[in-house]
Amino acid sequence: MKITAKYSCMLLMLIVVFSSCKKHEQPTKPNVVLIYLDDLGYGDVSAYGATELKTPNMDMLANGGVRFTQGYSTSSTCTPSRYGLLTGIYPWRNKDAHILPGSAPLIIDTAVITLPKIMKSAGYHTGIVGKWHLGLGDGSLDWNGKVAPGPNEVGFDYSVIMAATQDRVPTIYIENGYGVGLEKNDPIYVNYKKNFEGEPTGETHPELVTMKPHHGHNNSIVNGIPRIGFMKGGKNAYWKDVDIADYFLNKAKKYVKAHKDEPFFLYYALQQPHQPRTPHPRFVGTTTMGPRGDVIMEADWCIGELIKTLEVEGLMENTLIIFSSDNGPVLNDGYYDDALEKLGNHKPAGPLRGGKYSLFEAGMRVPFVTYWKGIIKPKVSDAVICQIDLLSSFATLLGVGAPNTDSKDVLTALLGKSDRGRENLVIGEIRRTAYRKGDWVFIPAYPKRPRVQKNVNIETGCDVVEQLYNLKEDIGQQHNLVESNPEKLEELRTEYNTILNS
Numbered sequence: 311m312k313i314t315a316k317y318s319c320m321l322l323m324l325i326v327v328f329s330s331c332k333k334h335e336q337p338t339k340p341n342v343v344l345i346y347l348d349d350l351g352y353g354d355v356s357a358y359g360a361t362e363l364k365t366p367n368m369d370m371l372a373n374g375g376v377r378f379t380q381g382y383s384t385s386s387t388c389t390p391s392r393y394g395l396l397t398g399i400y401p402w403r404n405k406d407a408h409i410l411p412g413s414a415p416l417i418i419d420t421a422v423i424t425l426p427k428i429m430k431s432a433g434y435h436t437g438i439v440g441k442w443h444l445g446l447g448d449g450s451l452d453w454n455g456k457v458a459p460g461p462n463e464v465g466f467d468y469s470v471i472m473a474a475t476q477d478r479v480p481t482i483y484i485e486n487g488y489g490v491g492l493e494k495n496d497p498i499y500v501n502y503k504k505n506f507e508g509e510p511t512g513e514t515h516p517e518l519v520t521m522k523p524h525h526g527h528n529n530s531i532v533n534g535i536p537r538i539g540f541m542k543g544g545k546n547a548y549w550k551d552v553d554i555a556d557y558f559l560n561k562a563k564k565y566v567k568a569h570k571d572e573p574f575f576l577y578y579a580l581q582q583p584h585q586p587r588t589p590h591p592r593f594v595g596t597t598t599m600g601p602r603g604d605v606i607m608e609a610d611w612c613i614g615e616l617i618k619t620l621e622v623e624g625l626m627e628n629t630l631i632i633f634s635s636d637n638g639p640v641l642n643d644g645y646y647d648d649a650l651e652k653l654g655n656h657k658p659a660g661p662l663r664g665g666k667y668s669l670f671e672a673g674m675r676v677p678f679v680t681y682w683k684g685i686i687k688p689k690v691s692d693a694v695i696c697q698i699d700l701l702s703s704f705a706t707l708l709g710v711g712a713p714n715t716d717s718k719d720v721l722t723a724l725l726g727k728s729d730r731g732r733e734n735l736v737i738g739e740i741r742r743t744a745y746r747k748g749d750w751v752f753i754p755a756y757p758k759r760p761r762v763q764k765n766v767n768i769e770t771g772c773d774v775v776e777q778l779y780n781l782k783e784d785i786g787q788q789h790n791l792v793e794s795n796p797e798k799l800e801e802l803r804t805e806y807n808t809i810l811n812s
């Protein structure tokens with residue numbers, strides 16, 4: 311058949327209209343990039359109200375996506391939060407989900423469904439770049455051989471990690487289960503109980519130390535920084551602290567480029583602003599707040615660079631980005647680094663009470679953003695959501711089955727299509743928990759626990775009496791309403807106990 315000029319013009323128009331419509335259809339298998347910071351507080355991001363520092367890249371995500379005002383990590387420290395994030399299981403159900411030493415065995419059962427396994431079951435390639443802190447090995451680990459089980463055994467096809475924290479040994483990168491740069495003739499040994507003979511520590515050789523410990527952190531010295539735990543050998547494999555951000559960023563960029571032609575899930579777990587805060591010289595002095603402010607700038611830059619890579623590869627419209635933090639902020643967490651002295655008017659927790667280690671809001675209410683160019687419309691959402699919910703929500707997004715865990719499907723909230731979050735949430739870890747329901751939060755009495763964690767100067771949220779707050783009216787948790795609201799107290803206490811025993 312002969313196609314007339316008029317007809318072919320119409321056909322062309324139809325194709326244009328159709329393809330431009332298609333552009334705004336929700337892709338069925340978007341890449342997912344989970345950007346997860348370490349100890350970044352609710353008030354540390356300018357889009358969340360910080361005025362003393364500017365975080366343009368975090369803001370781009372927050373202002374261009376859904377900025378959650380009530381997004382929670384599961385706990386106020388790292389290991390339990392990451393456990394909840396990856397398993398969808400409340401960390402207080404696992405007695406081992408507390409801050410782990412670098413030598414701890416893996417605490418995720420390799421048989422359970424995890425977030426990366428959900429993604430894999432939908433055909434994704436999965437990768438983790440950055441901080442792990444969920445234990446490695448099965449109890450008899452040789453750091454010079456295959457370090458497993460670890461991320462690759464719980465659902466990640468690719469991993470390049472630090473084992474625990476920047477302040478804990480071993481201070482080496484581990485890629486797909488092998489210490490990067492370890493040499494056969496200089497094996498590495500790790501011990502958290504006792505030192506290796508003749509090895510200097512922060513305690514025995516304070517003259518070798520360039521970052522002075524405030525509390526703890528006086529074991530093996532690496533790059534002038536005394537760490538938690540003892541280590542011997544493996545010297546050529548030690549990371550350079552000032553290069554960690556660049557190292558992980560480059561690995562994350564490389565991962566994106568390598569997997570751009572298949573759906574991928576990248577868990578990019580930055581180490582900032584956890585201490586020791588060691589900004590690359592490029593970032594030193596970029597804020598007036600000393601290293602803590604400077605590493606937040608460094609992290610913000612890293613996020614910007616990763617976004618640029620997604621842009622260059624043409625992946626932005628097909629990538630859902632999630633940005634959050636594992637727990638709330640802390641200033642002096644063990645080293646003198648001017649975090650407290652140079653804080654000025656900055657409020658790392660914003661309007662919230664408490665901080666890292668706390669059951670008060672600042673412990674677990676963290677920056678939480680979802681961004682998906684062209685699909686998620688910018689908005690602020692007050693939905694209560696928690697990081698454990700990513701597992702079920704992604705299962706729904708990808709149409710795969712999810713196990714019946716503590717994880718709730720809050721996909722419509724994540725995509726900004728509703729403000730329906732969780733009805734309730736038990737936050738915390740094995741030693742202490744609190745219960746959020748509606749606008750209310752109930753904190754049981756913890757008569758044996760201190761009210762203030764002295765060395766970090768943070769209120770723990772624990773008290774000899776029960777506490778009840780209405781967060782809508784009292785975001786700073788100043789008015790304990792147990793006396794005036796006995797019925798609400800009873801309701802929350804009963805439900806809390808039921809869930810805890812379920």
Ligand code: NG6
Pocket residue numbers: 348349387388389409443475477525526527538584637643644
């Ligand atoms: C604590 C450390 C603290 C930090 C924290 C882990 C001491 C005295 N304090 O035990 O410095 O490393 O563990 O932080 O050692 S987290 O964000 O990984 O949970």
Ligand code: CA
Pocket residue numbers: 348349387388584636637
């Ligand atoms: Ca942390």
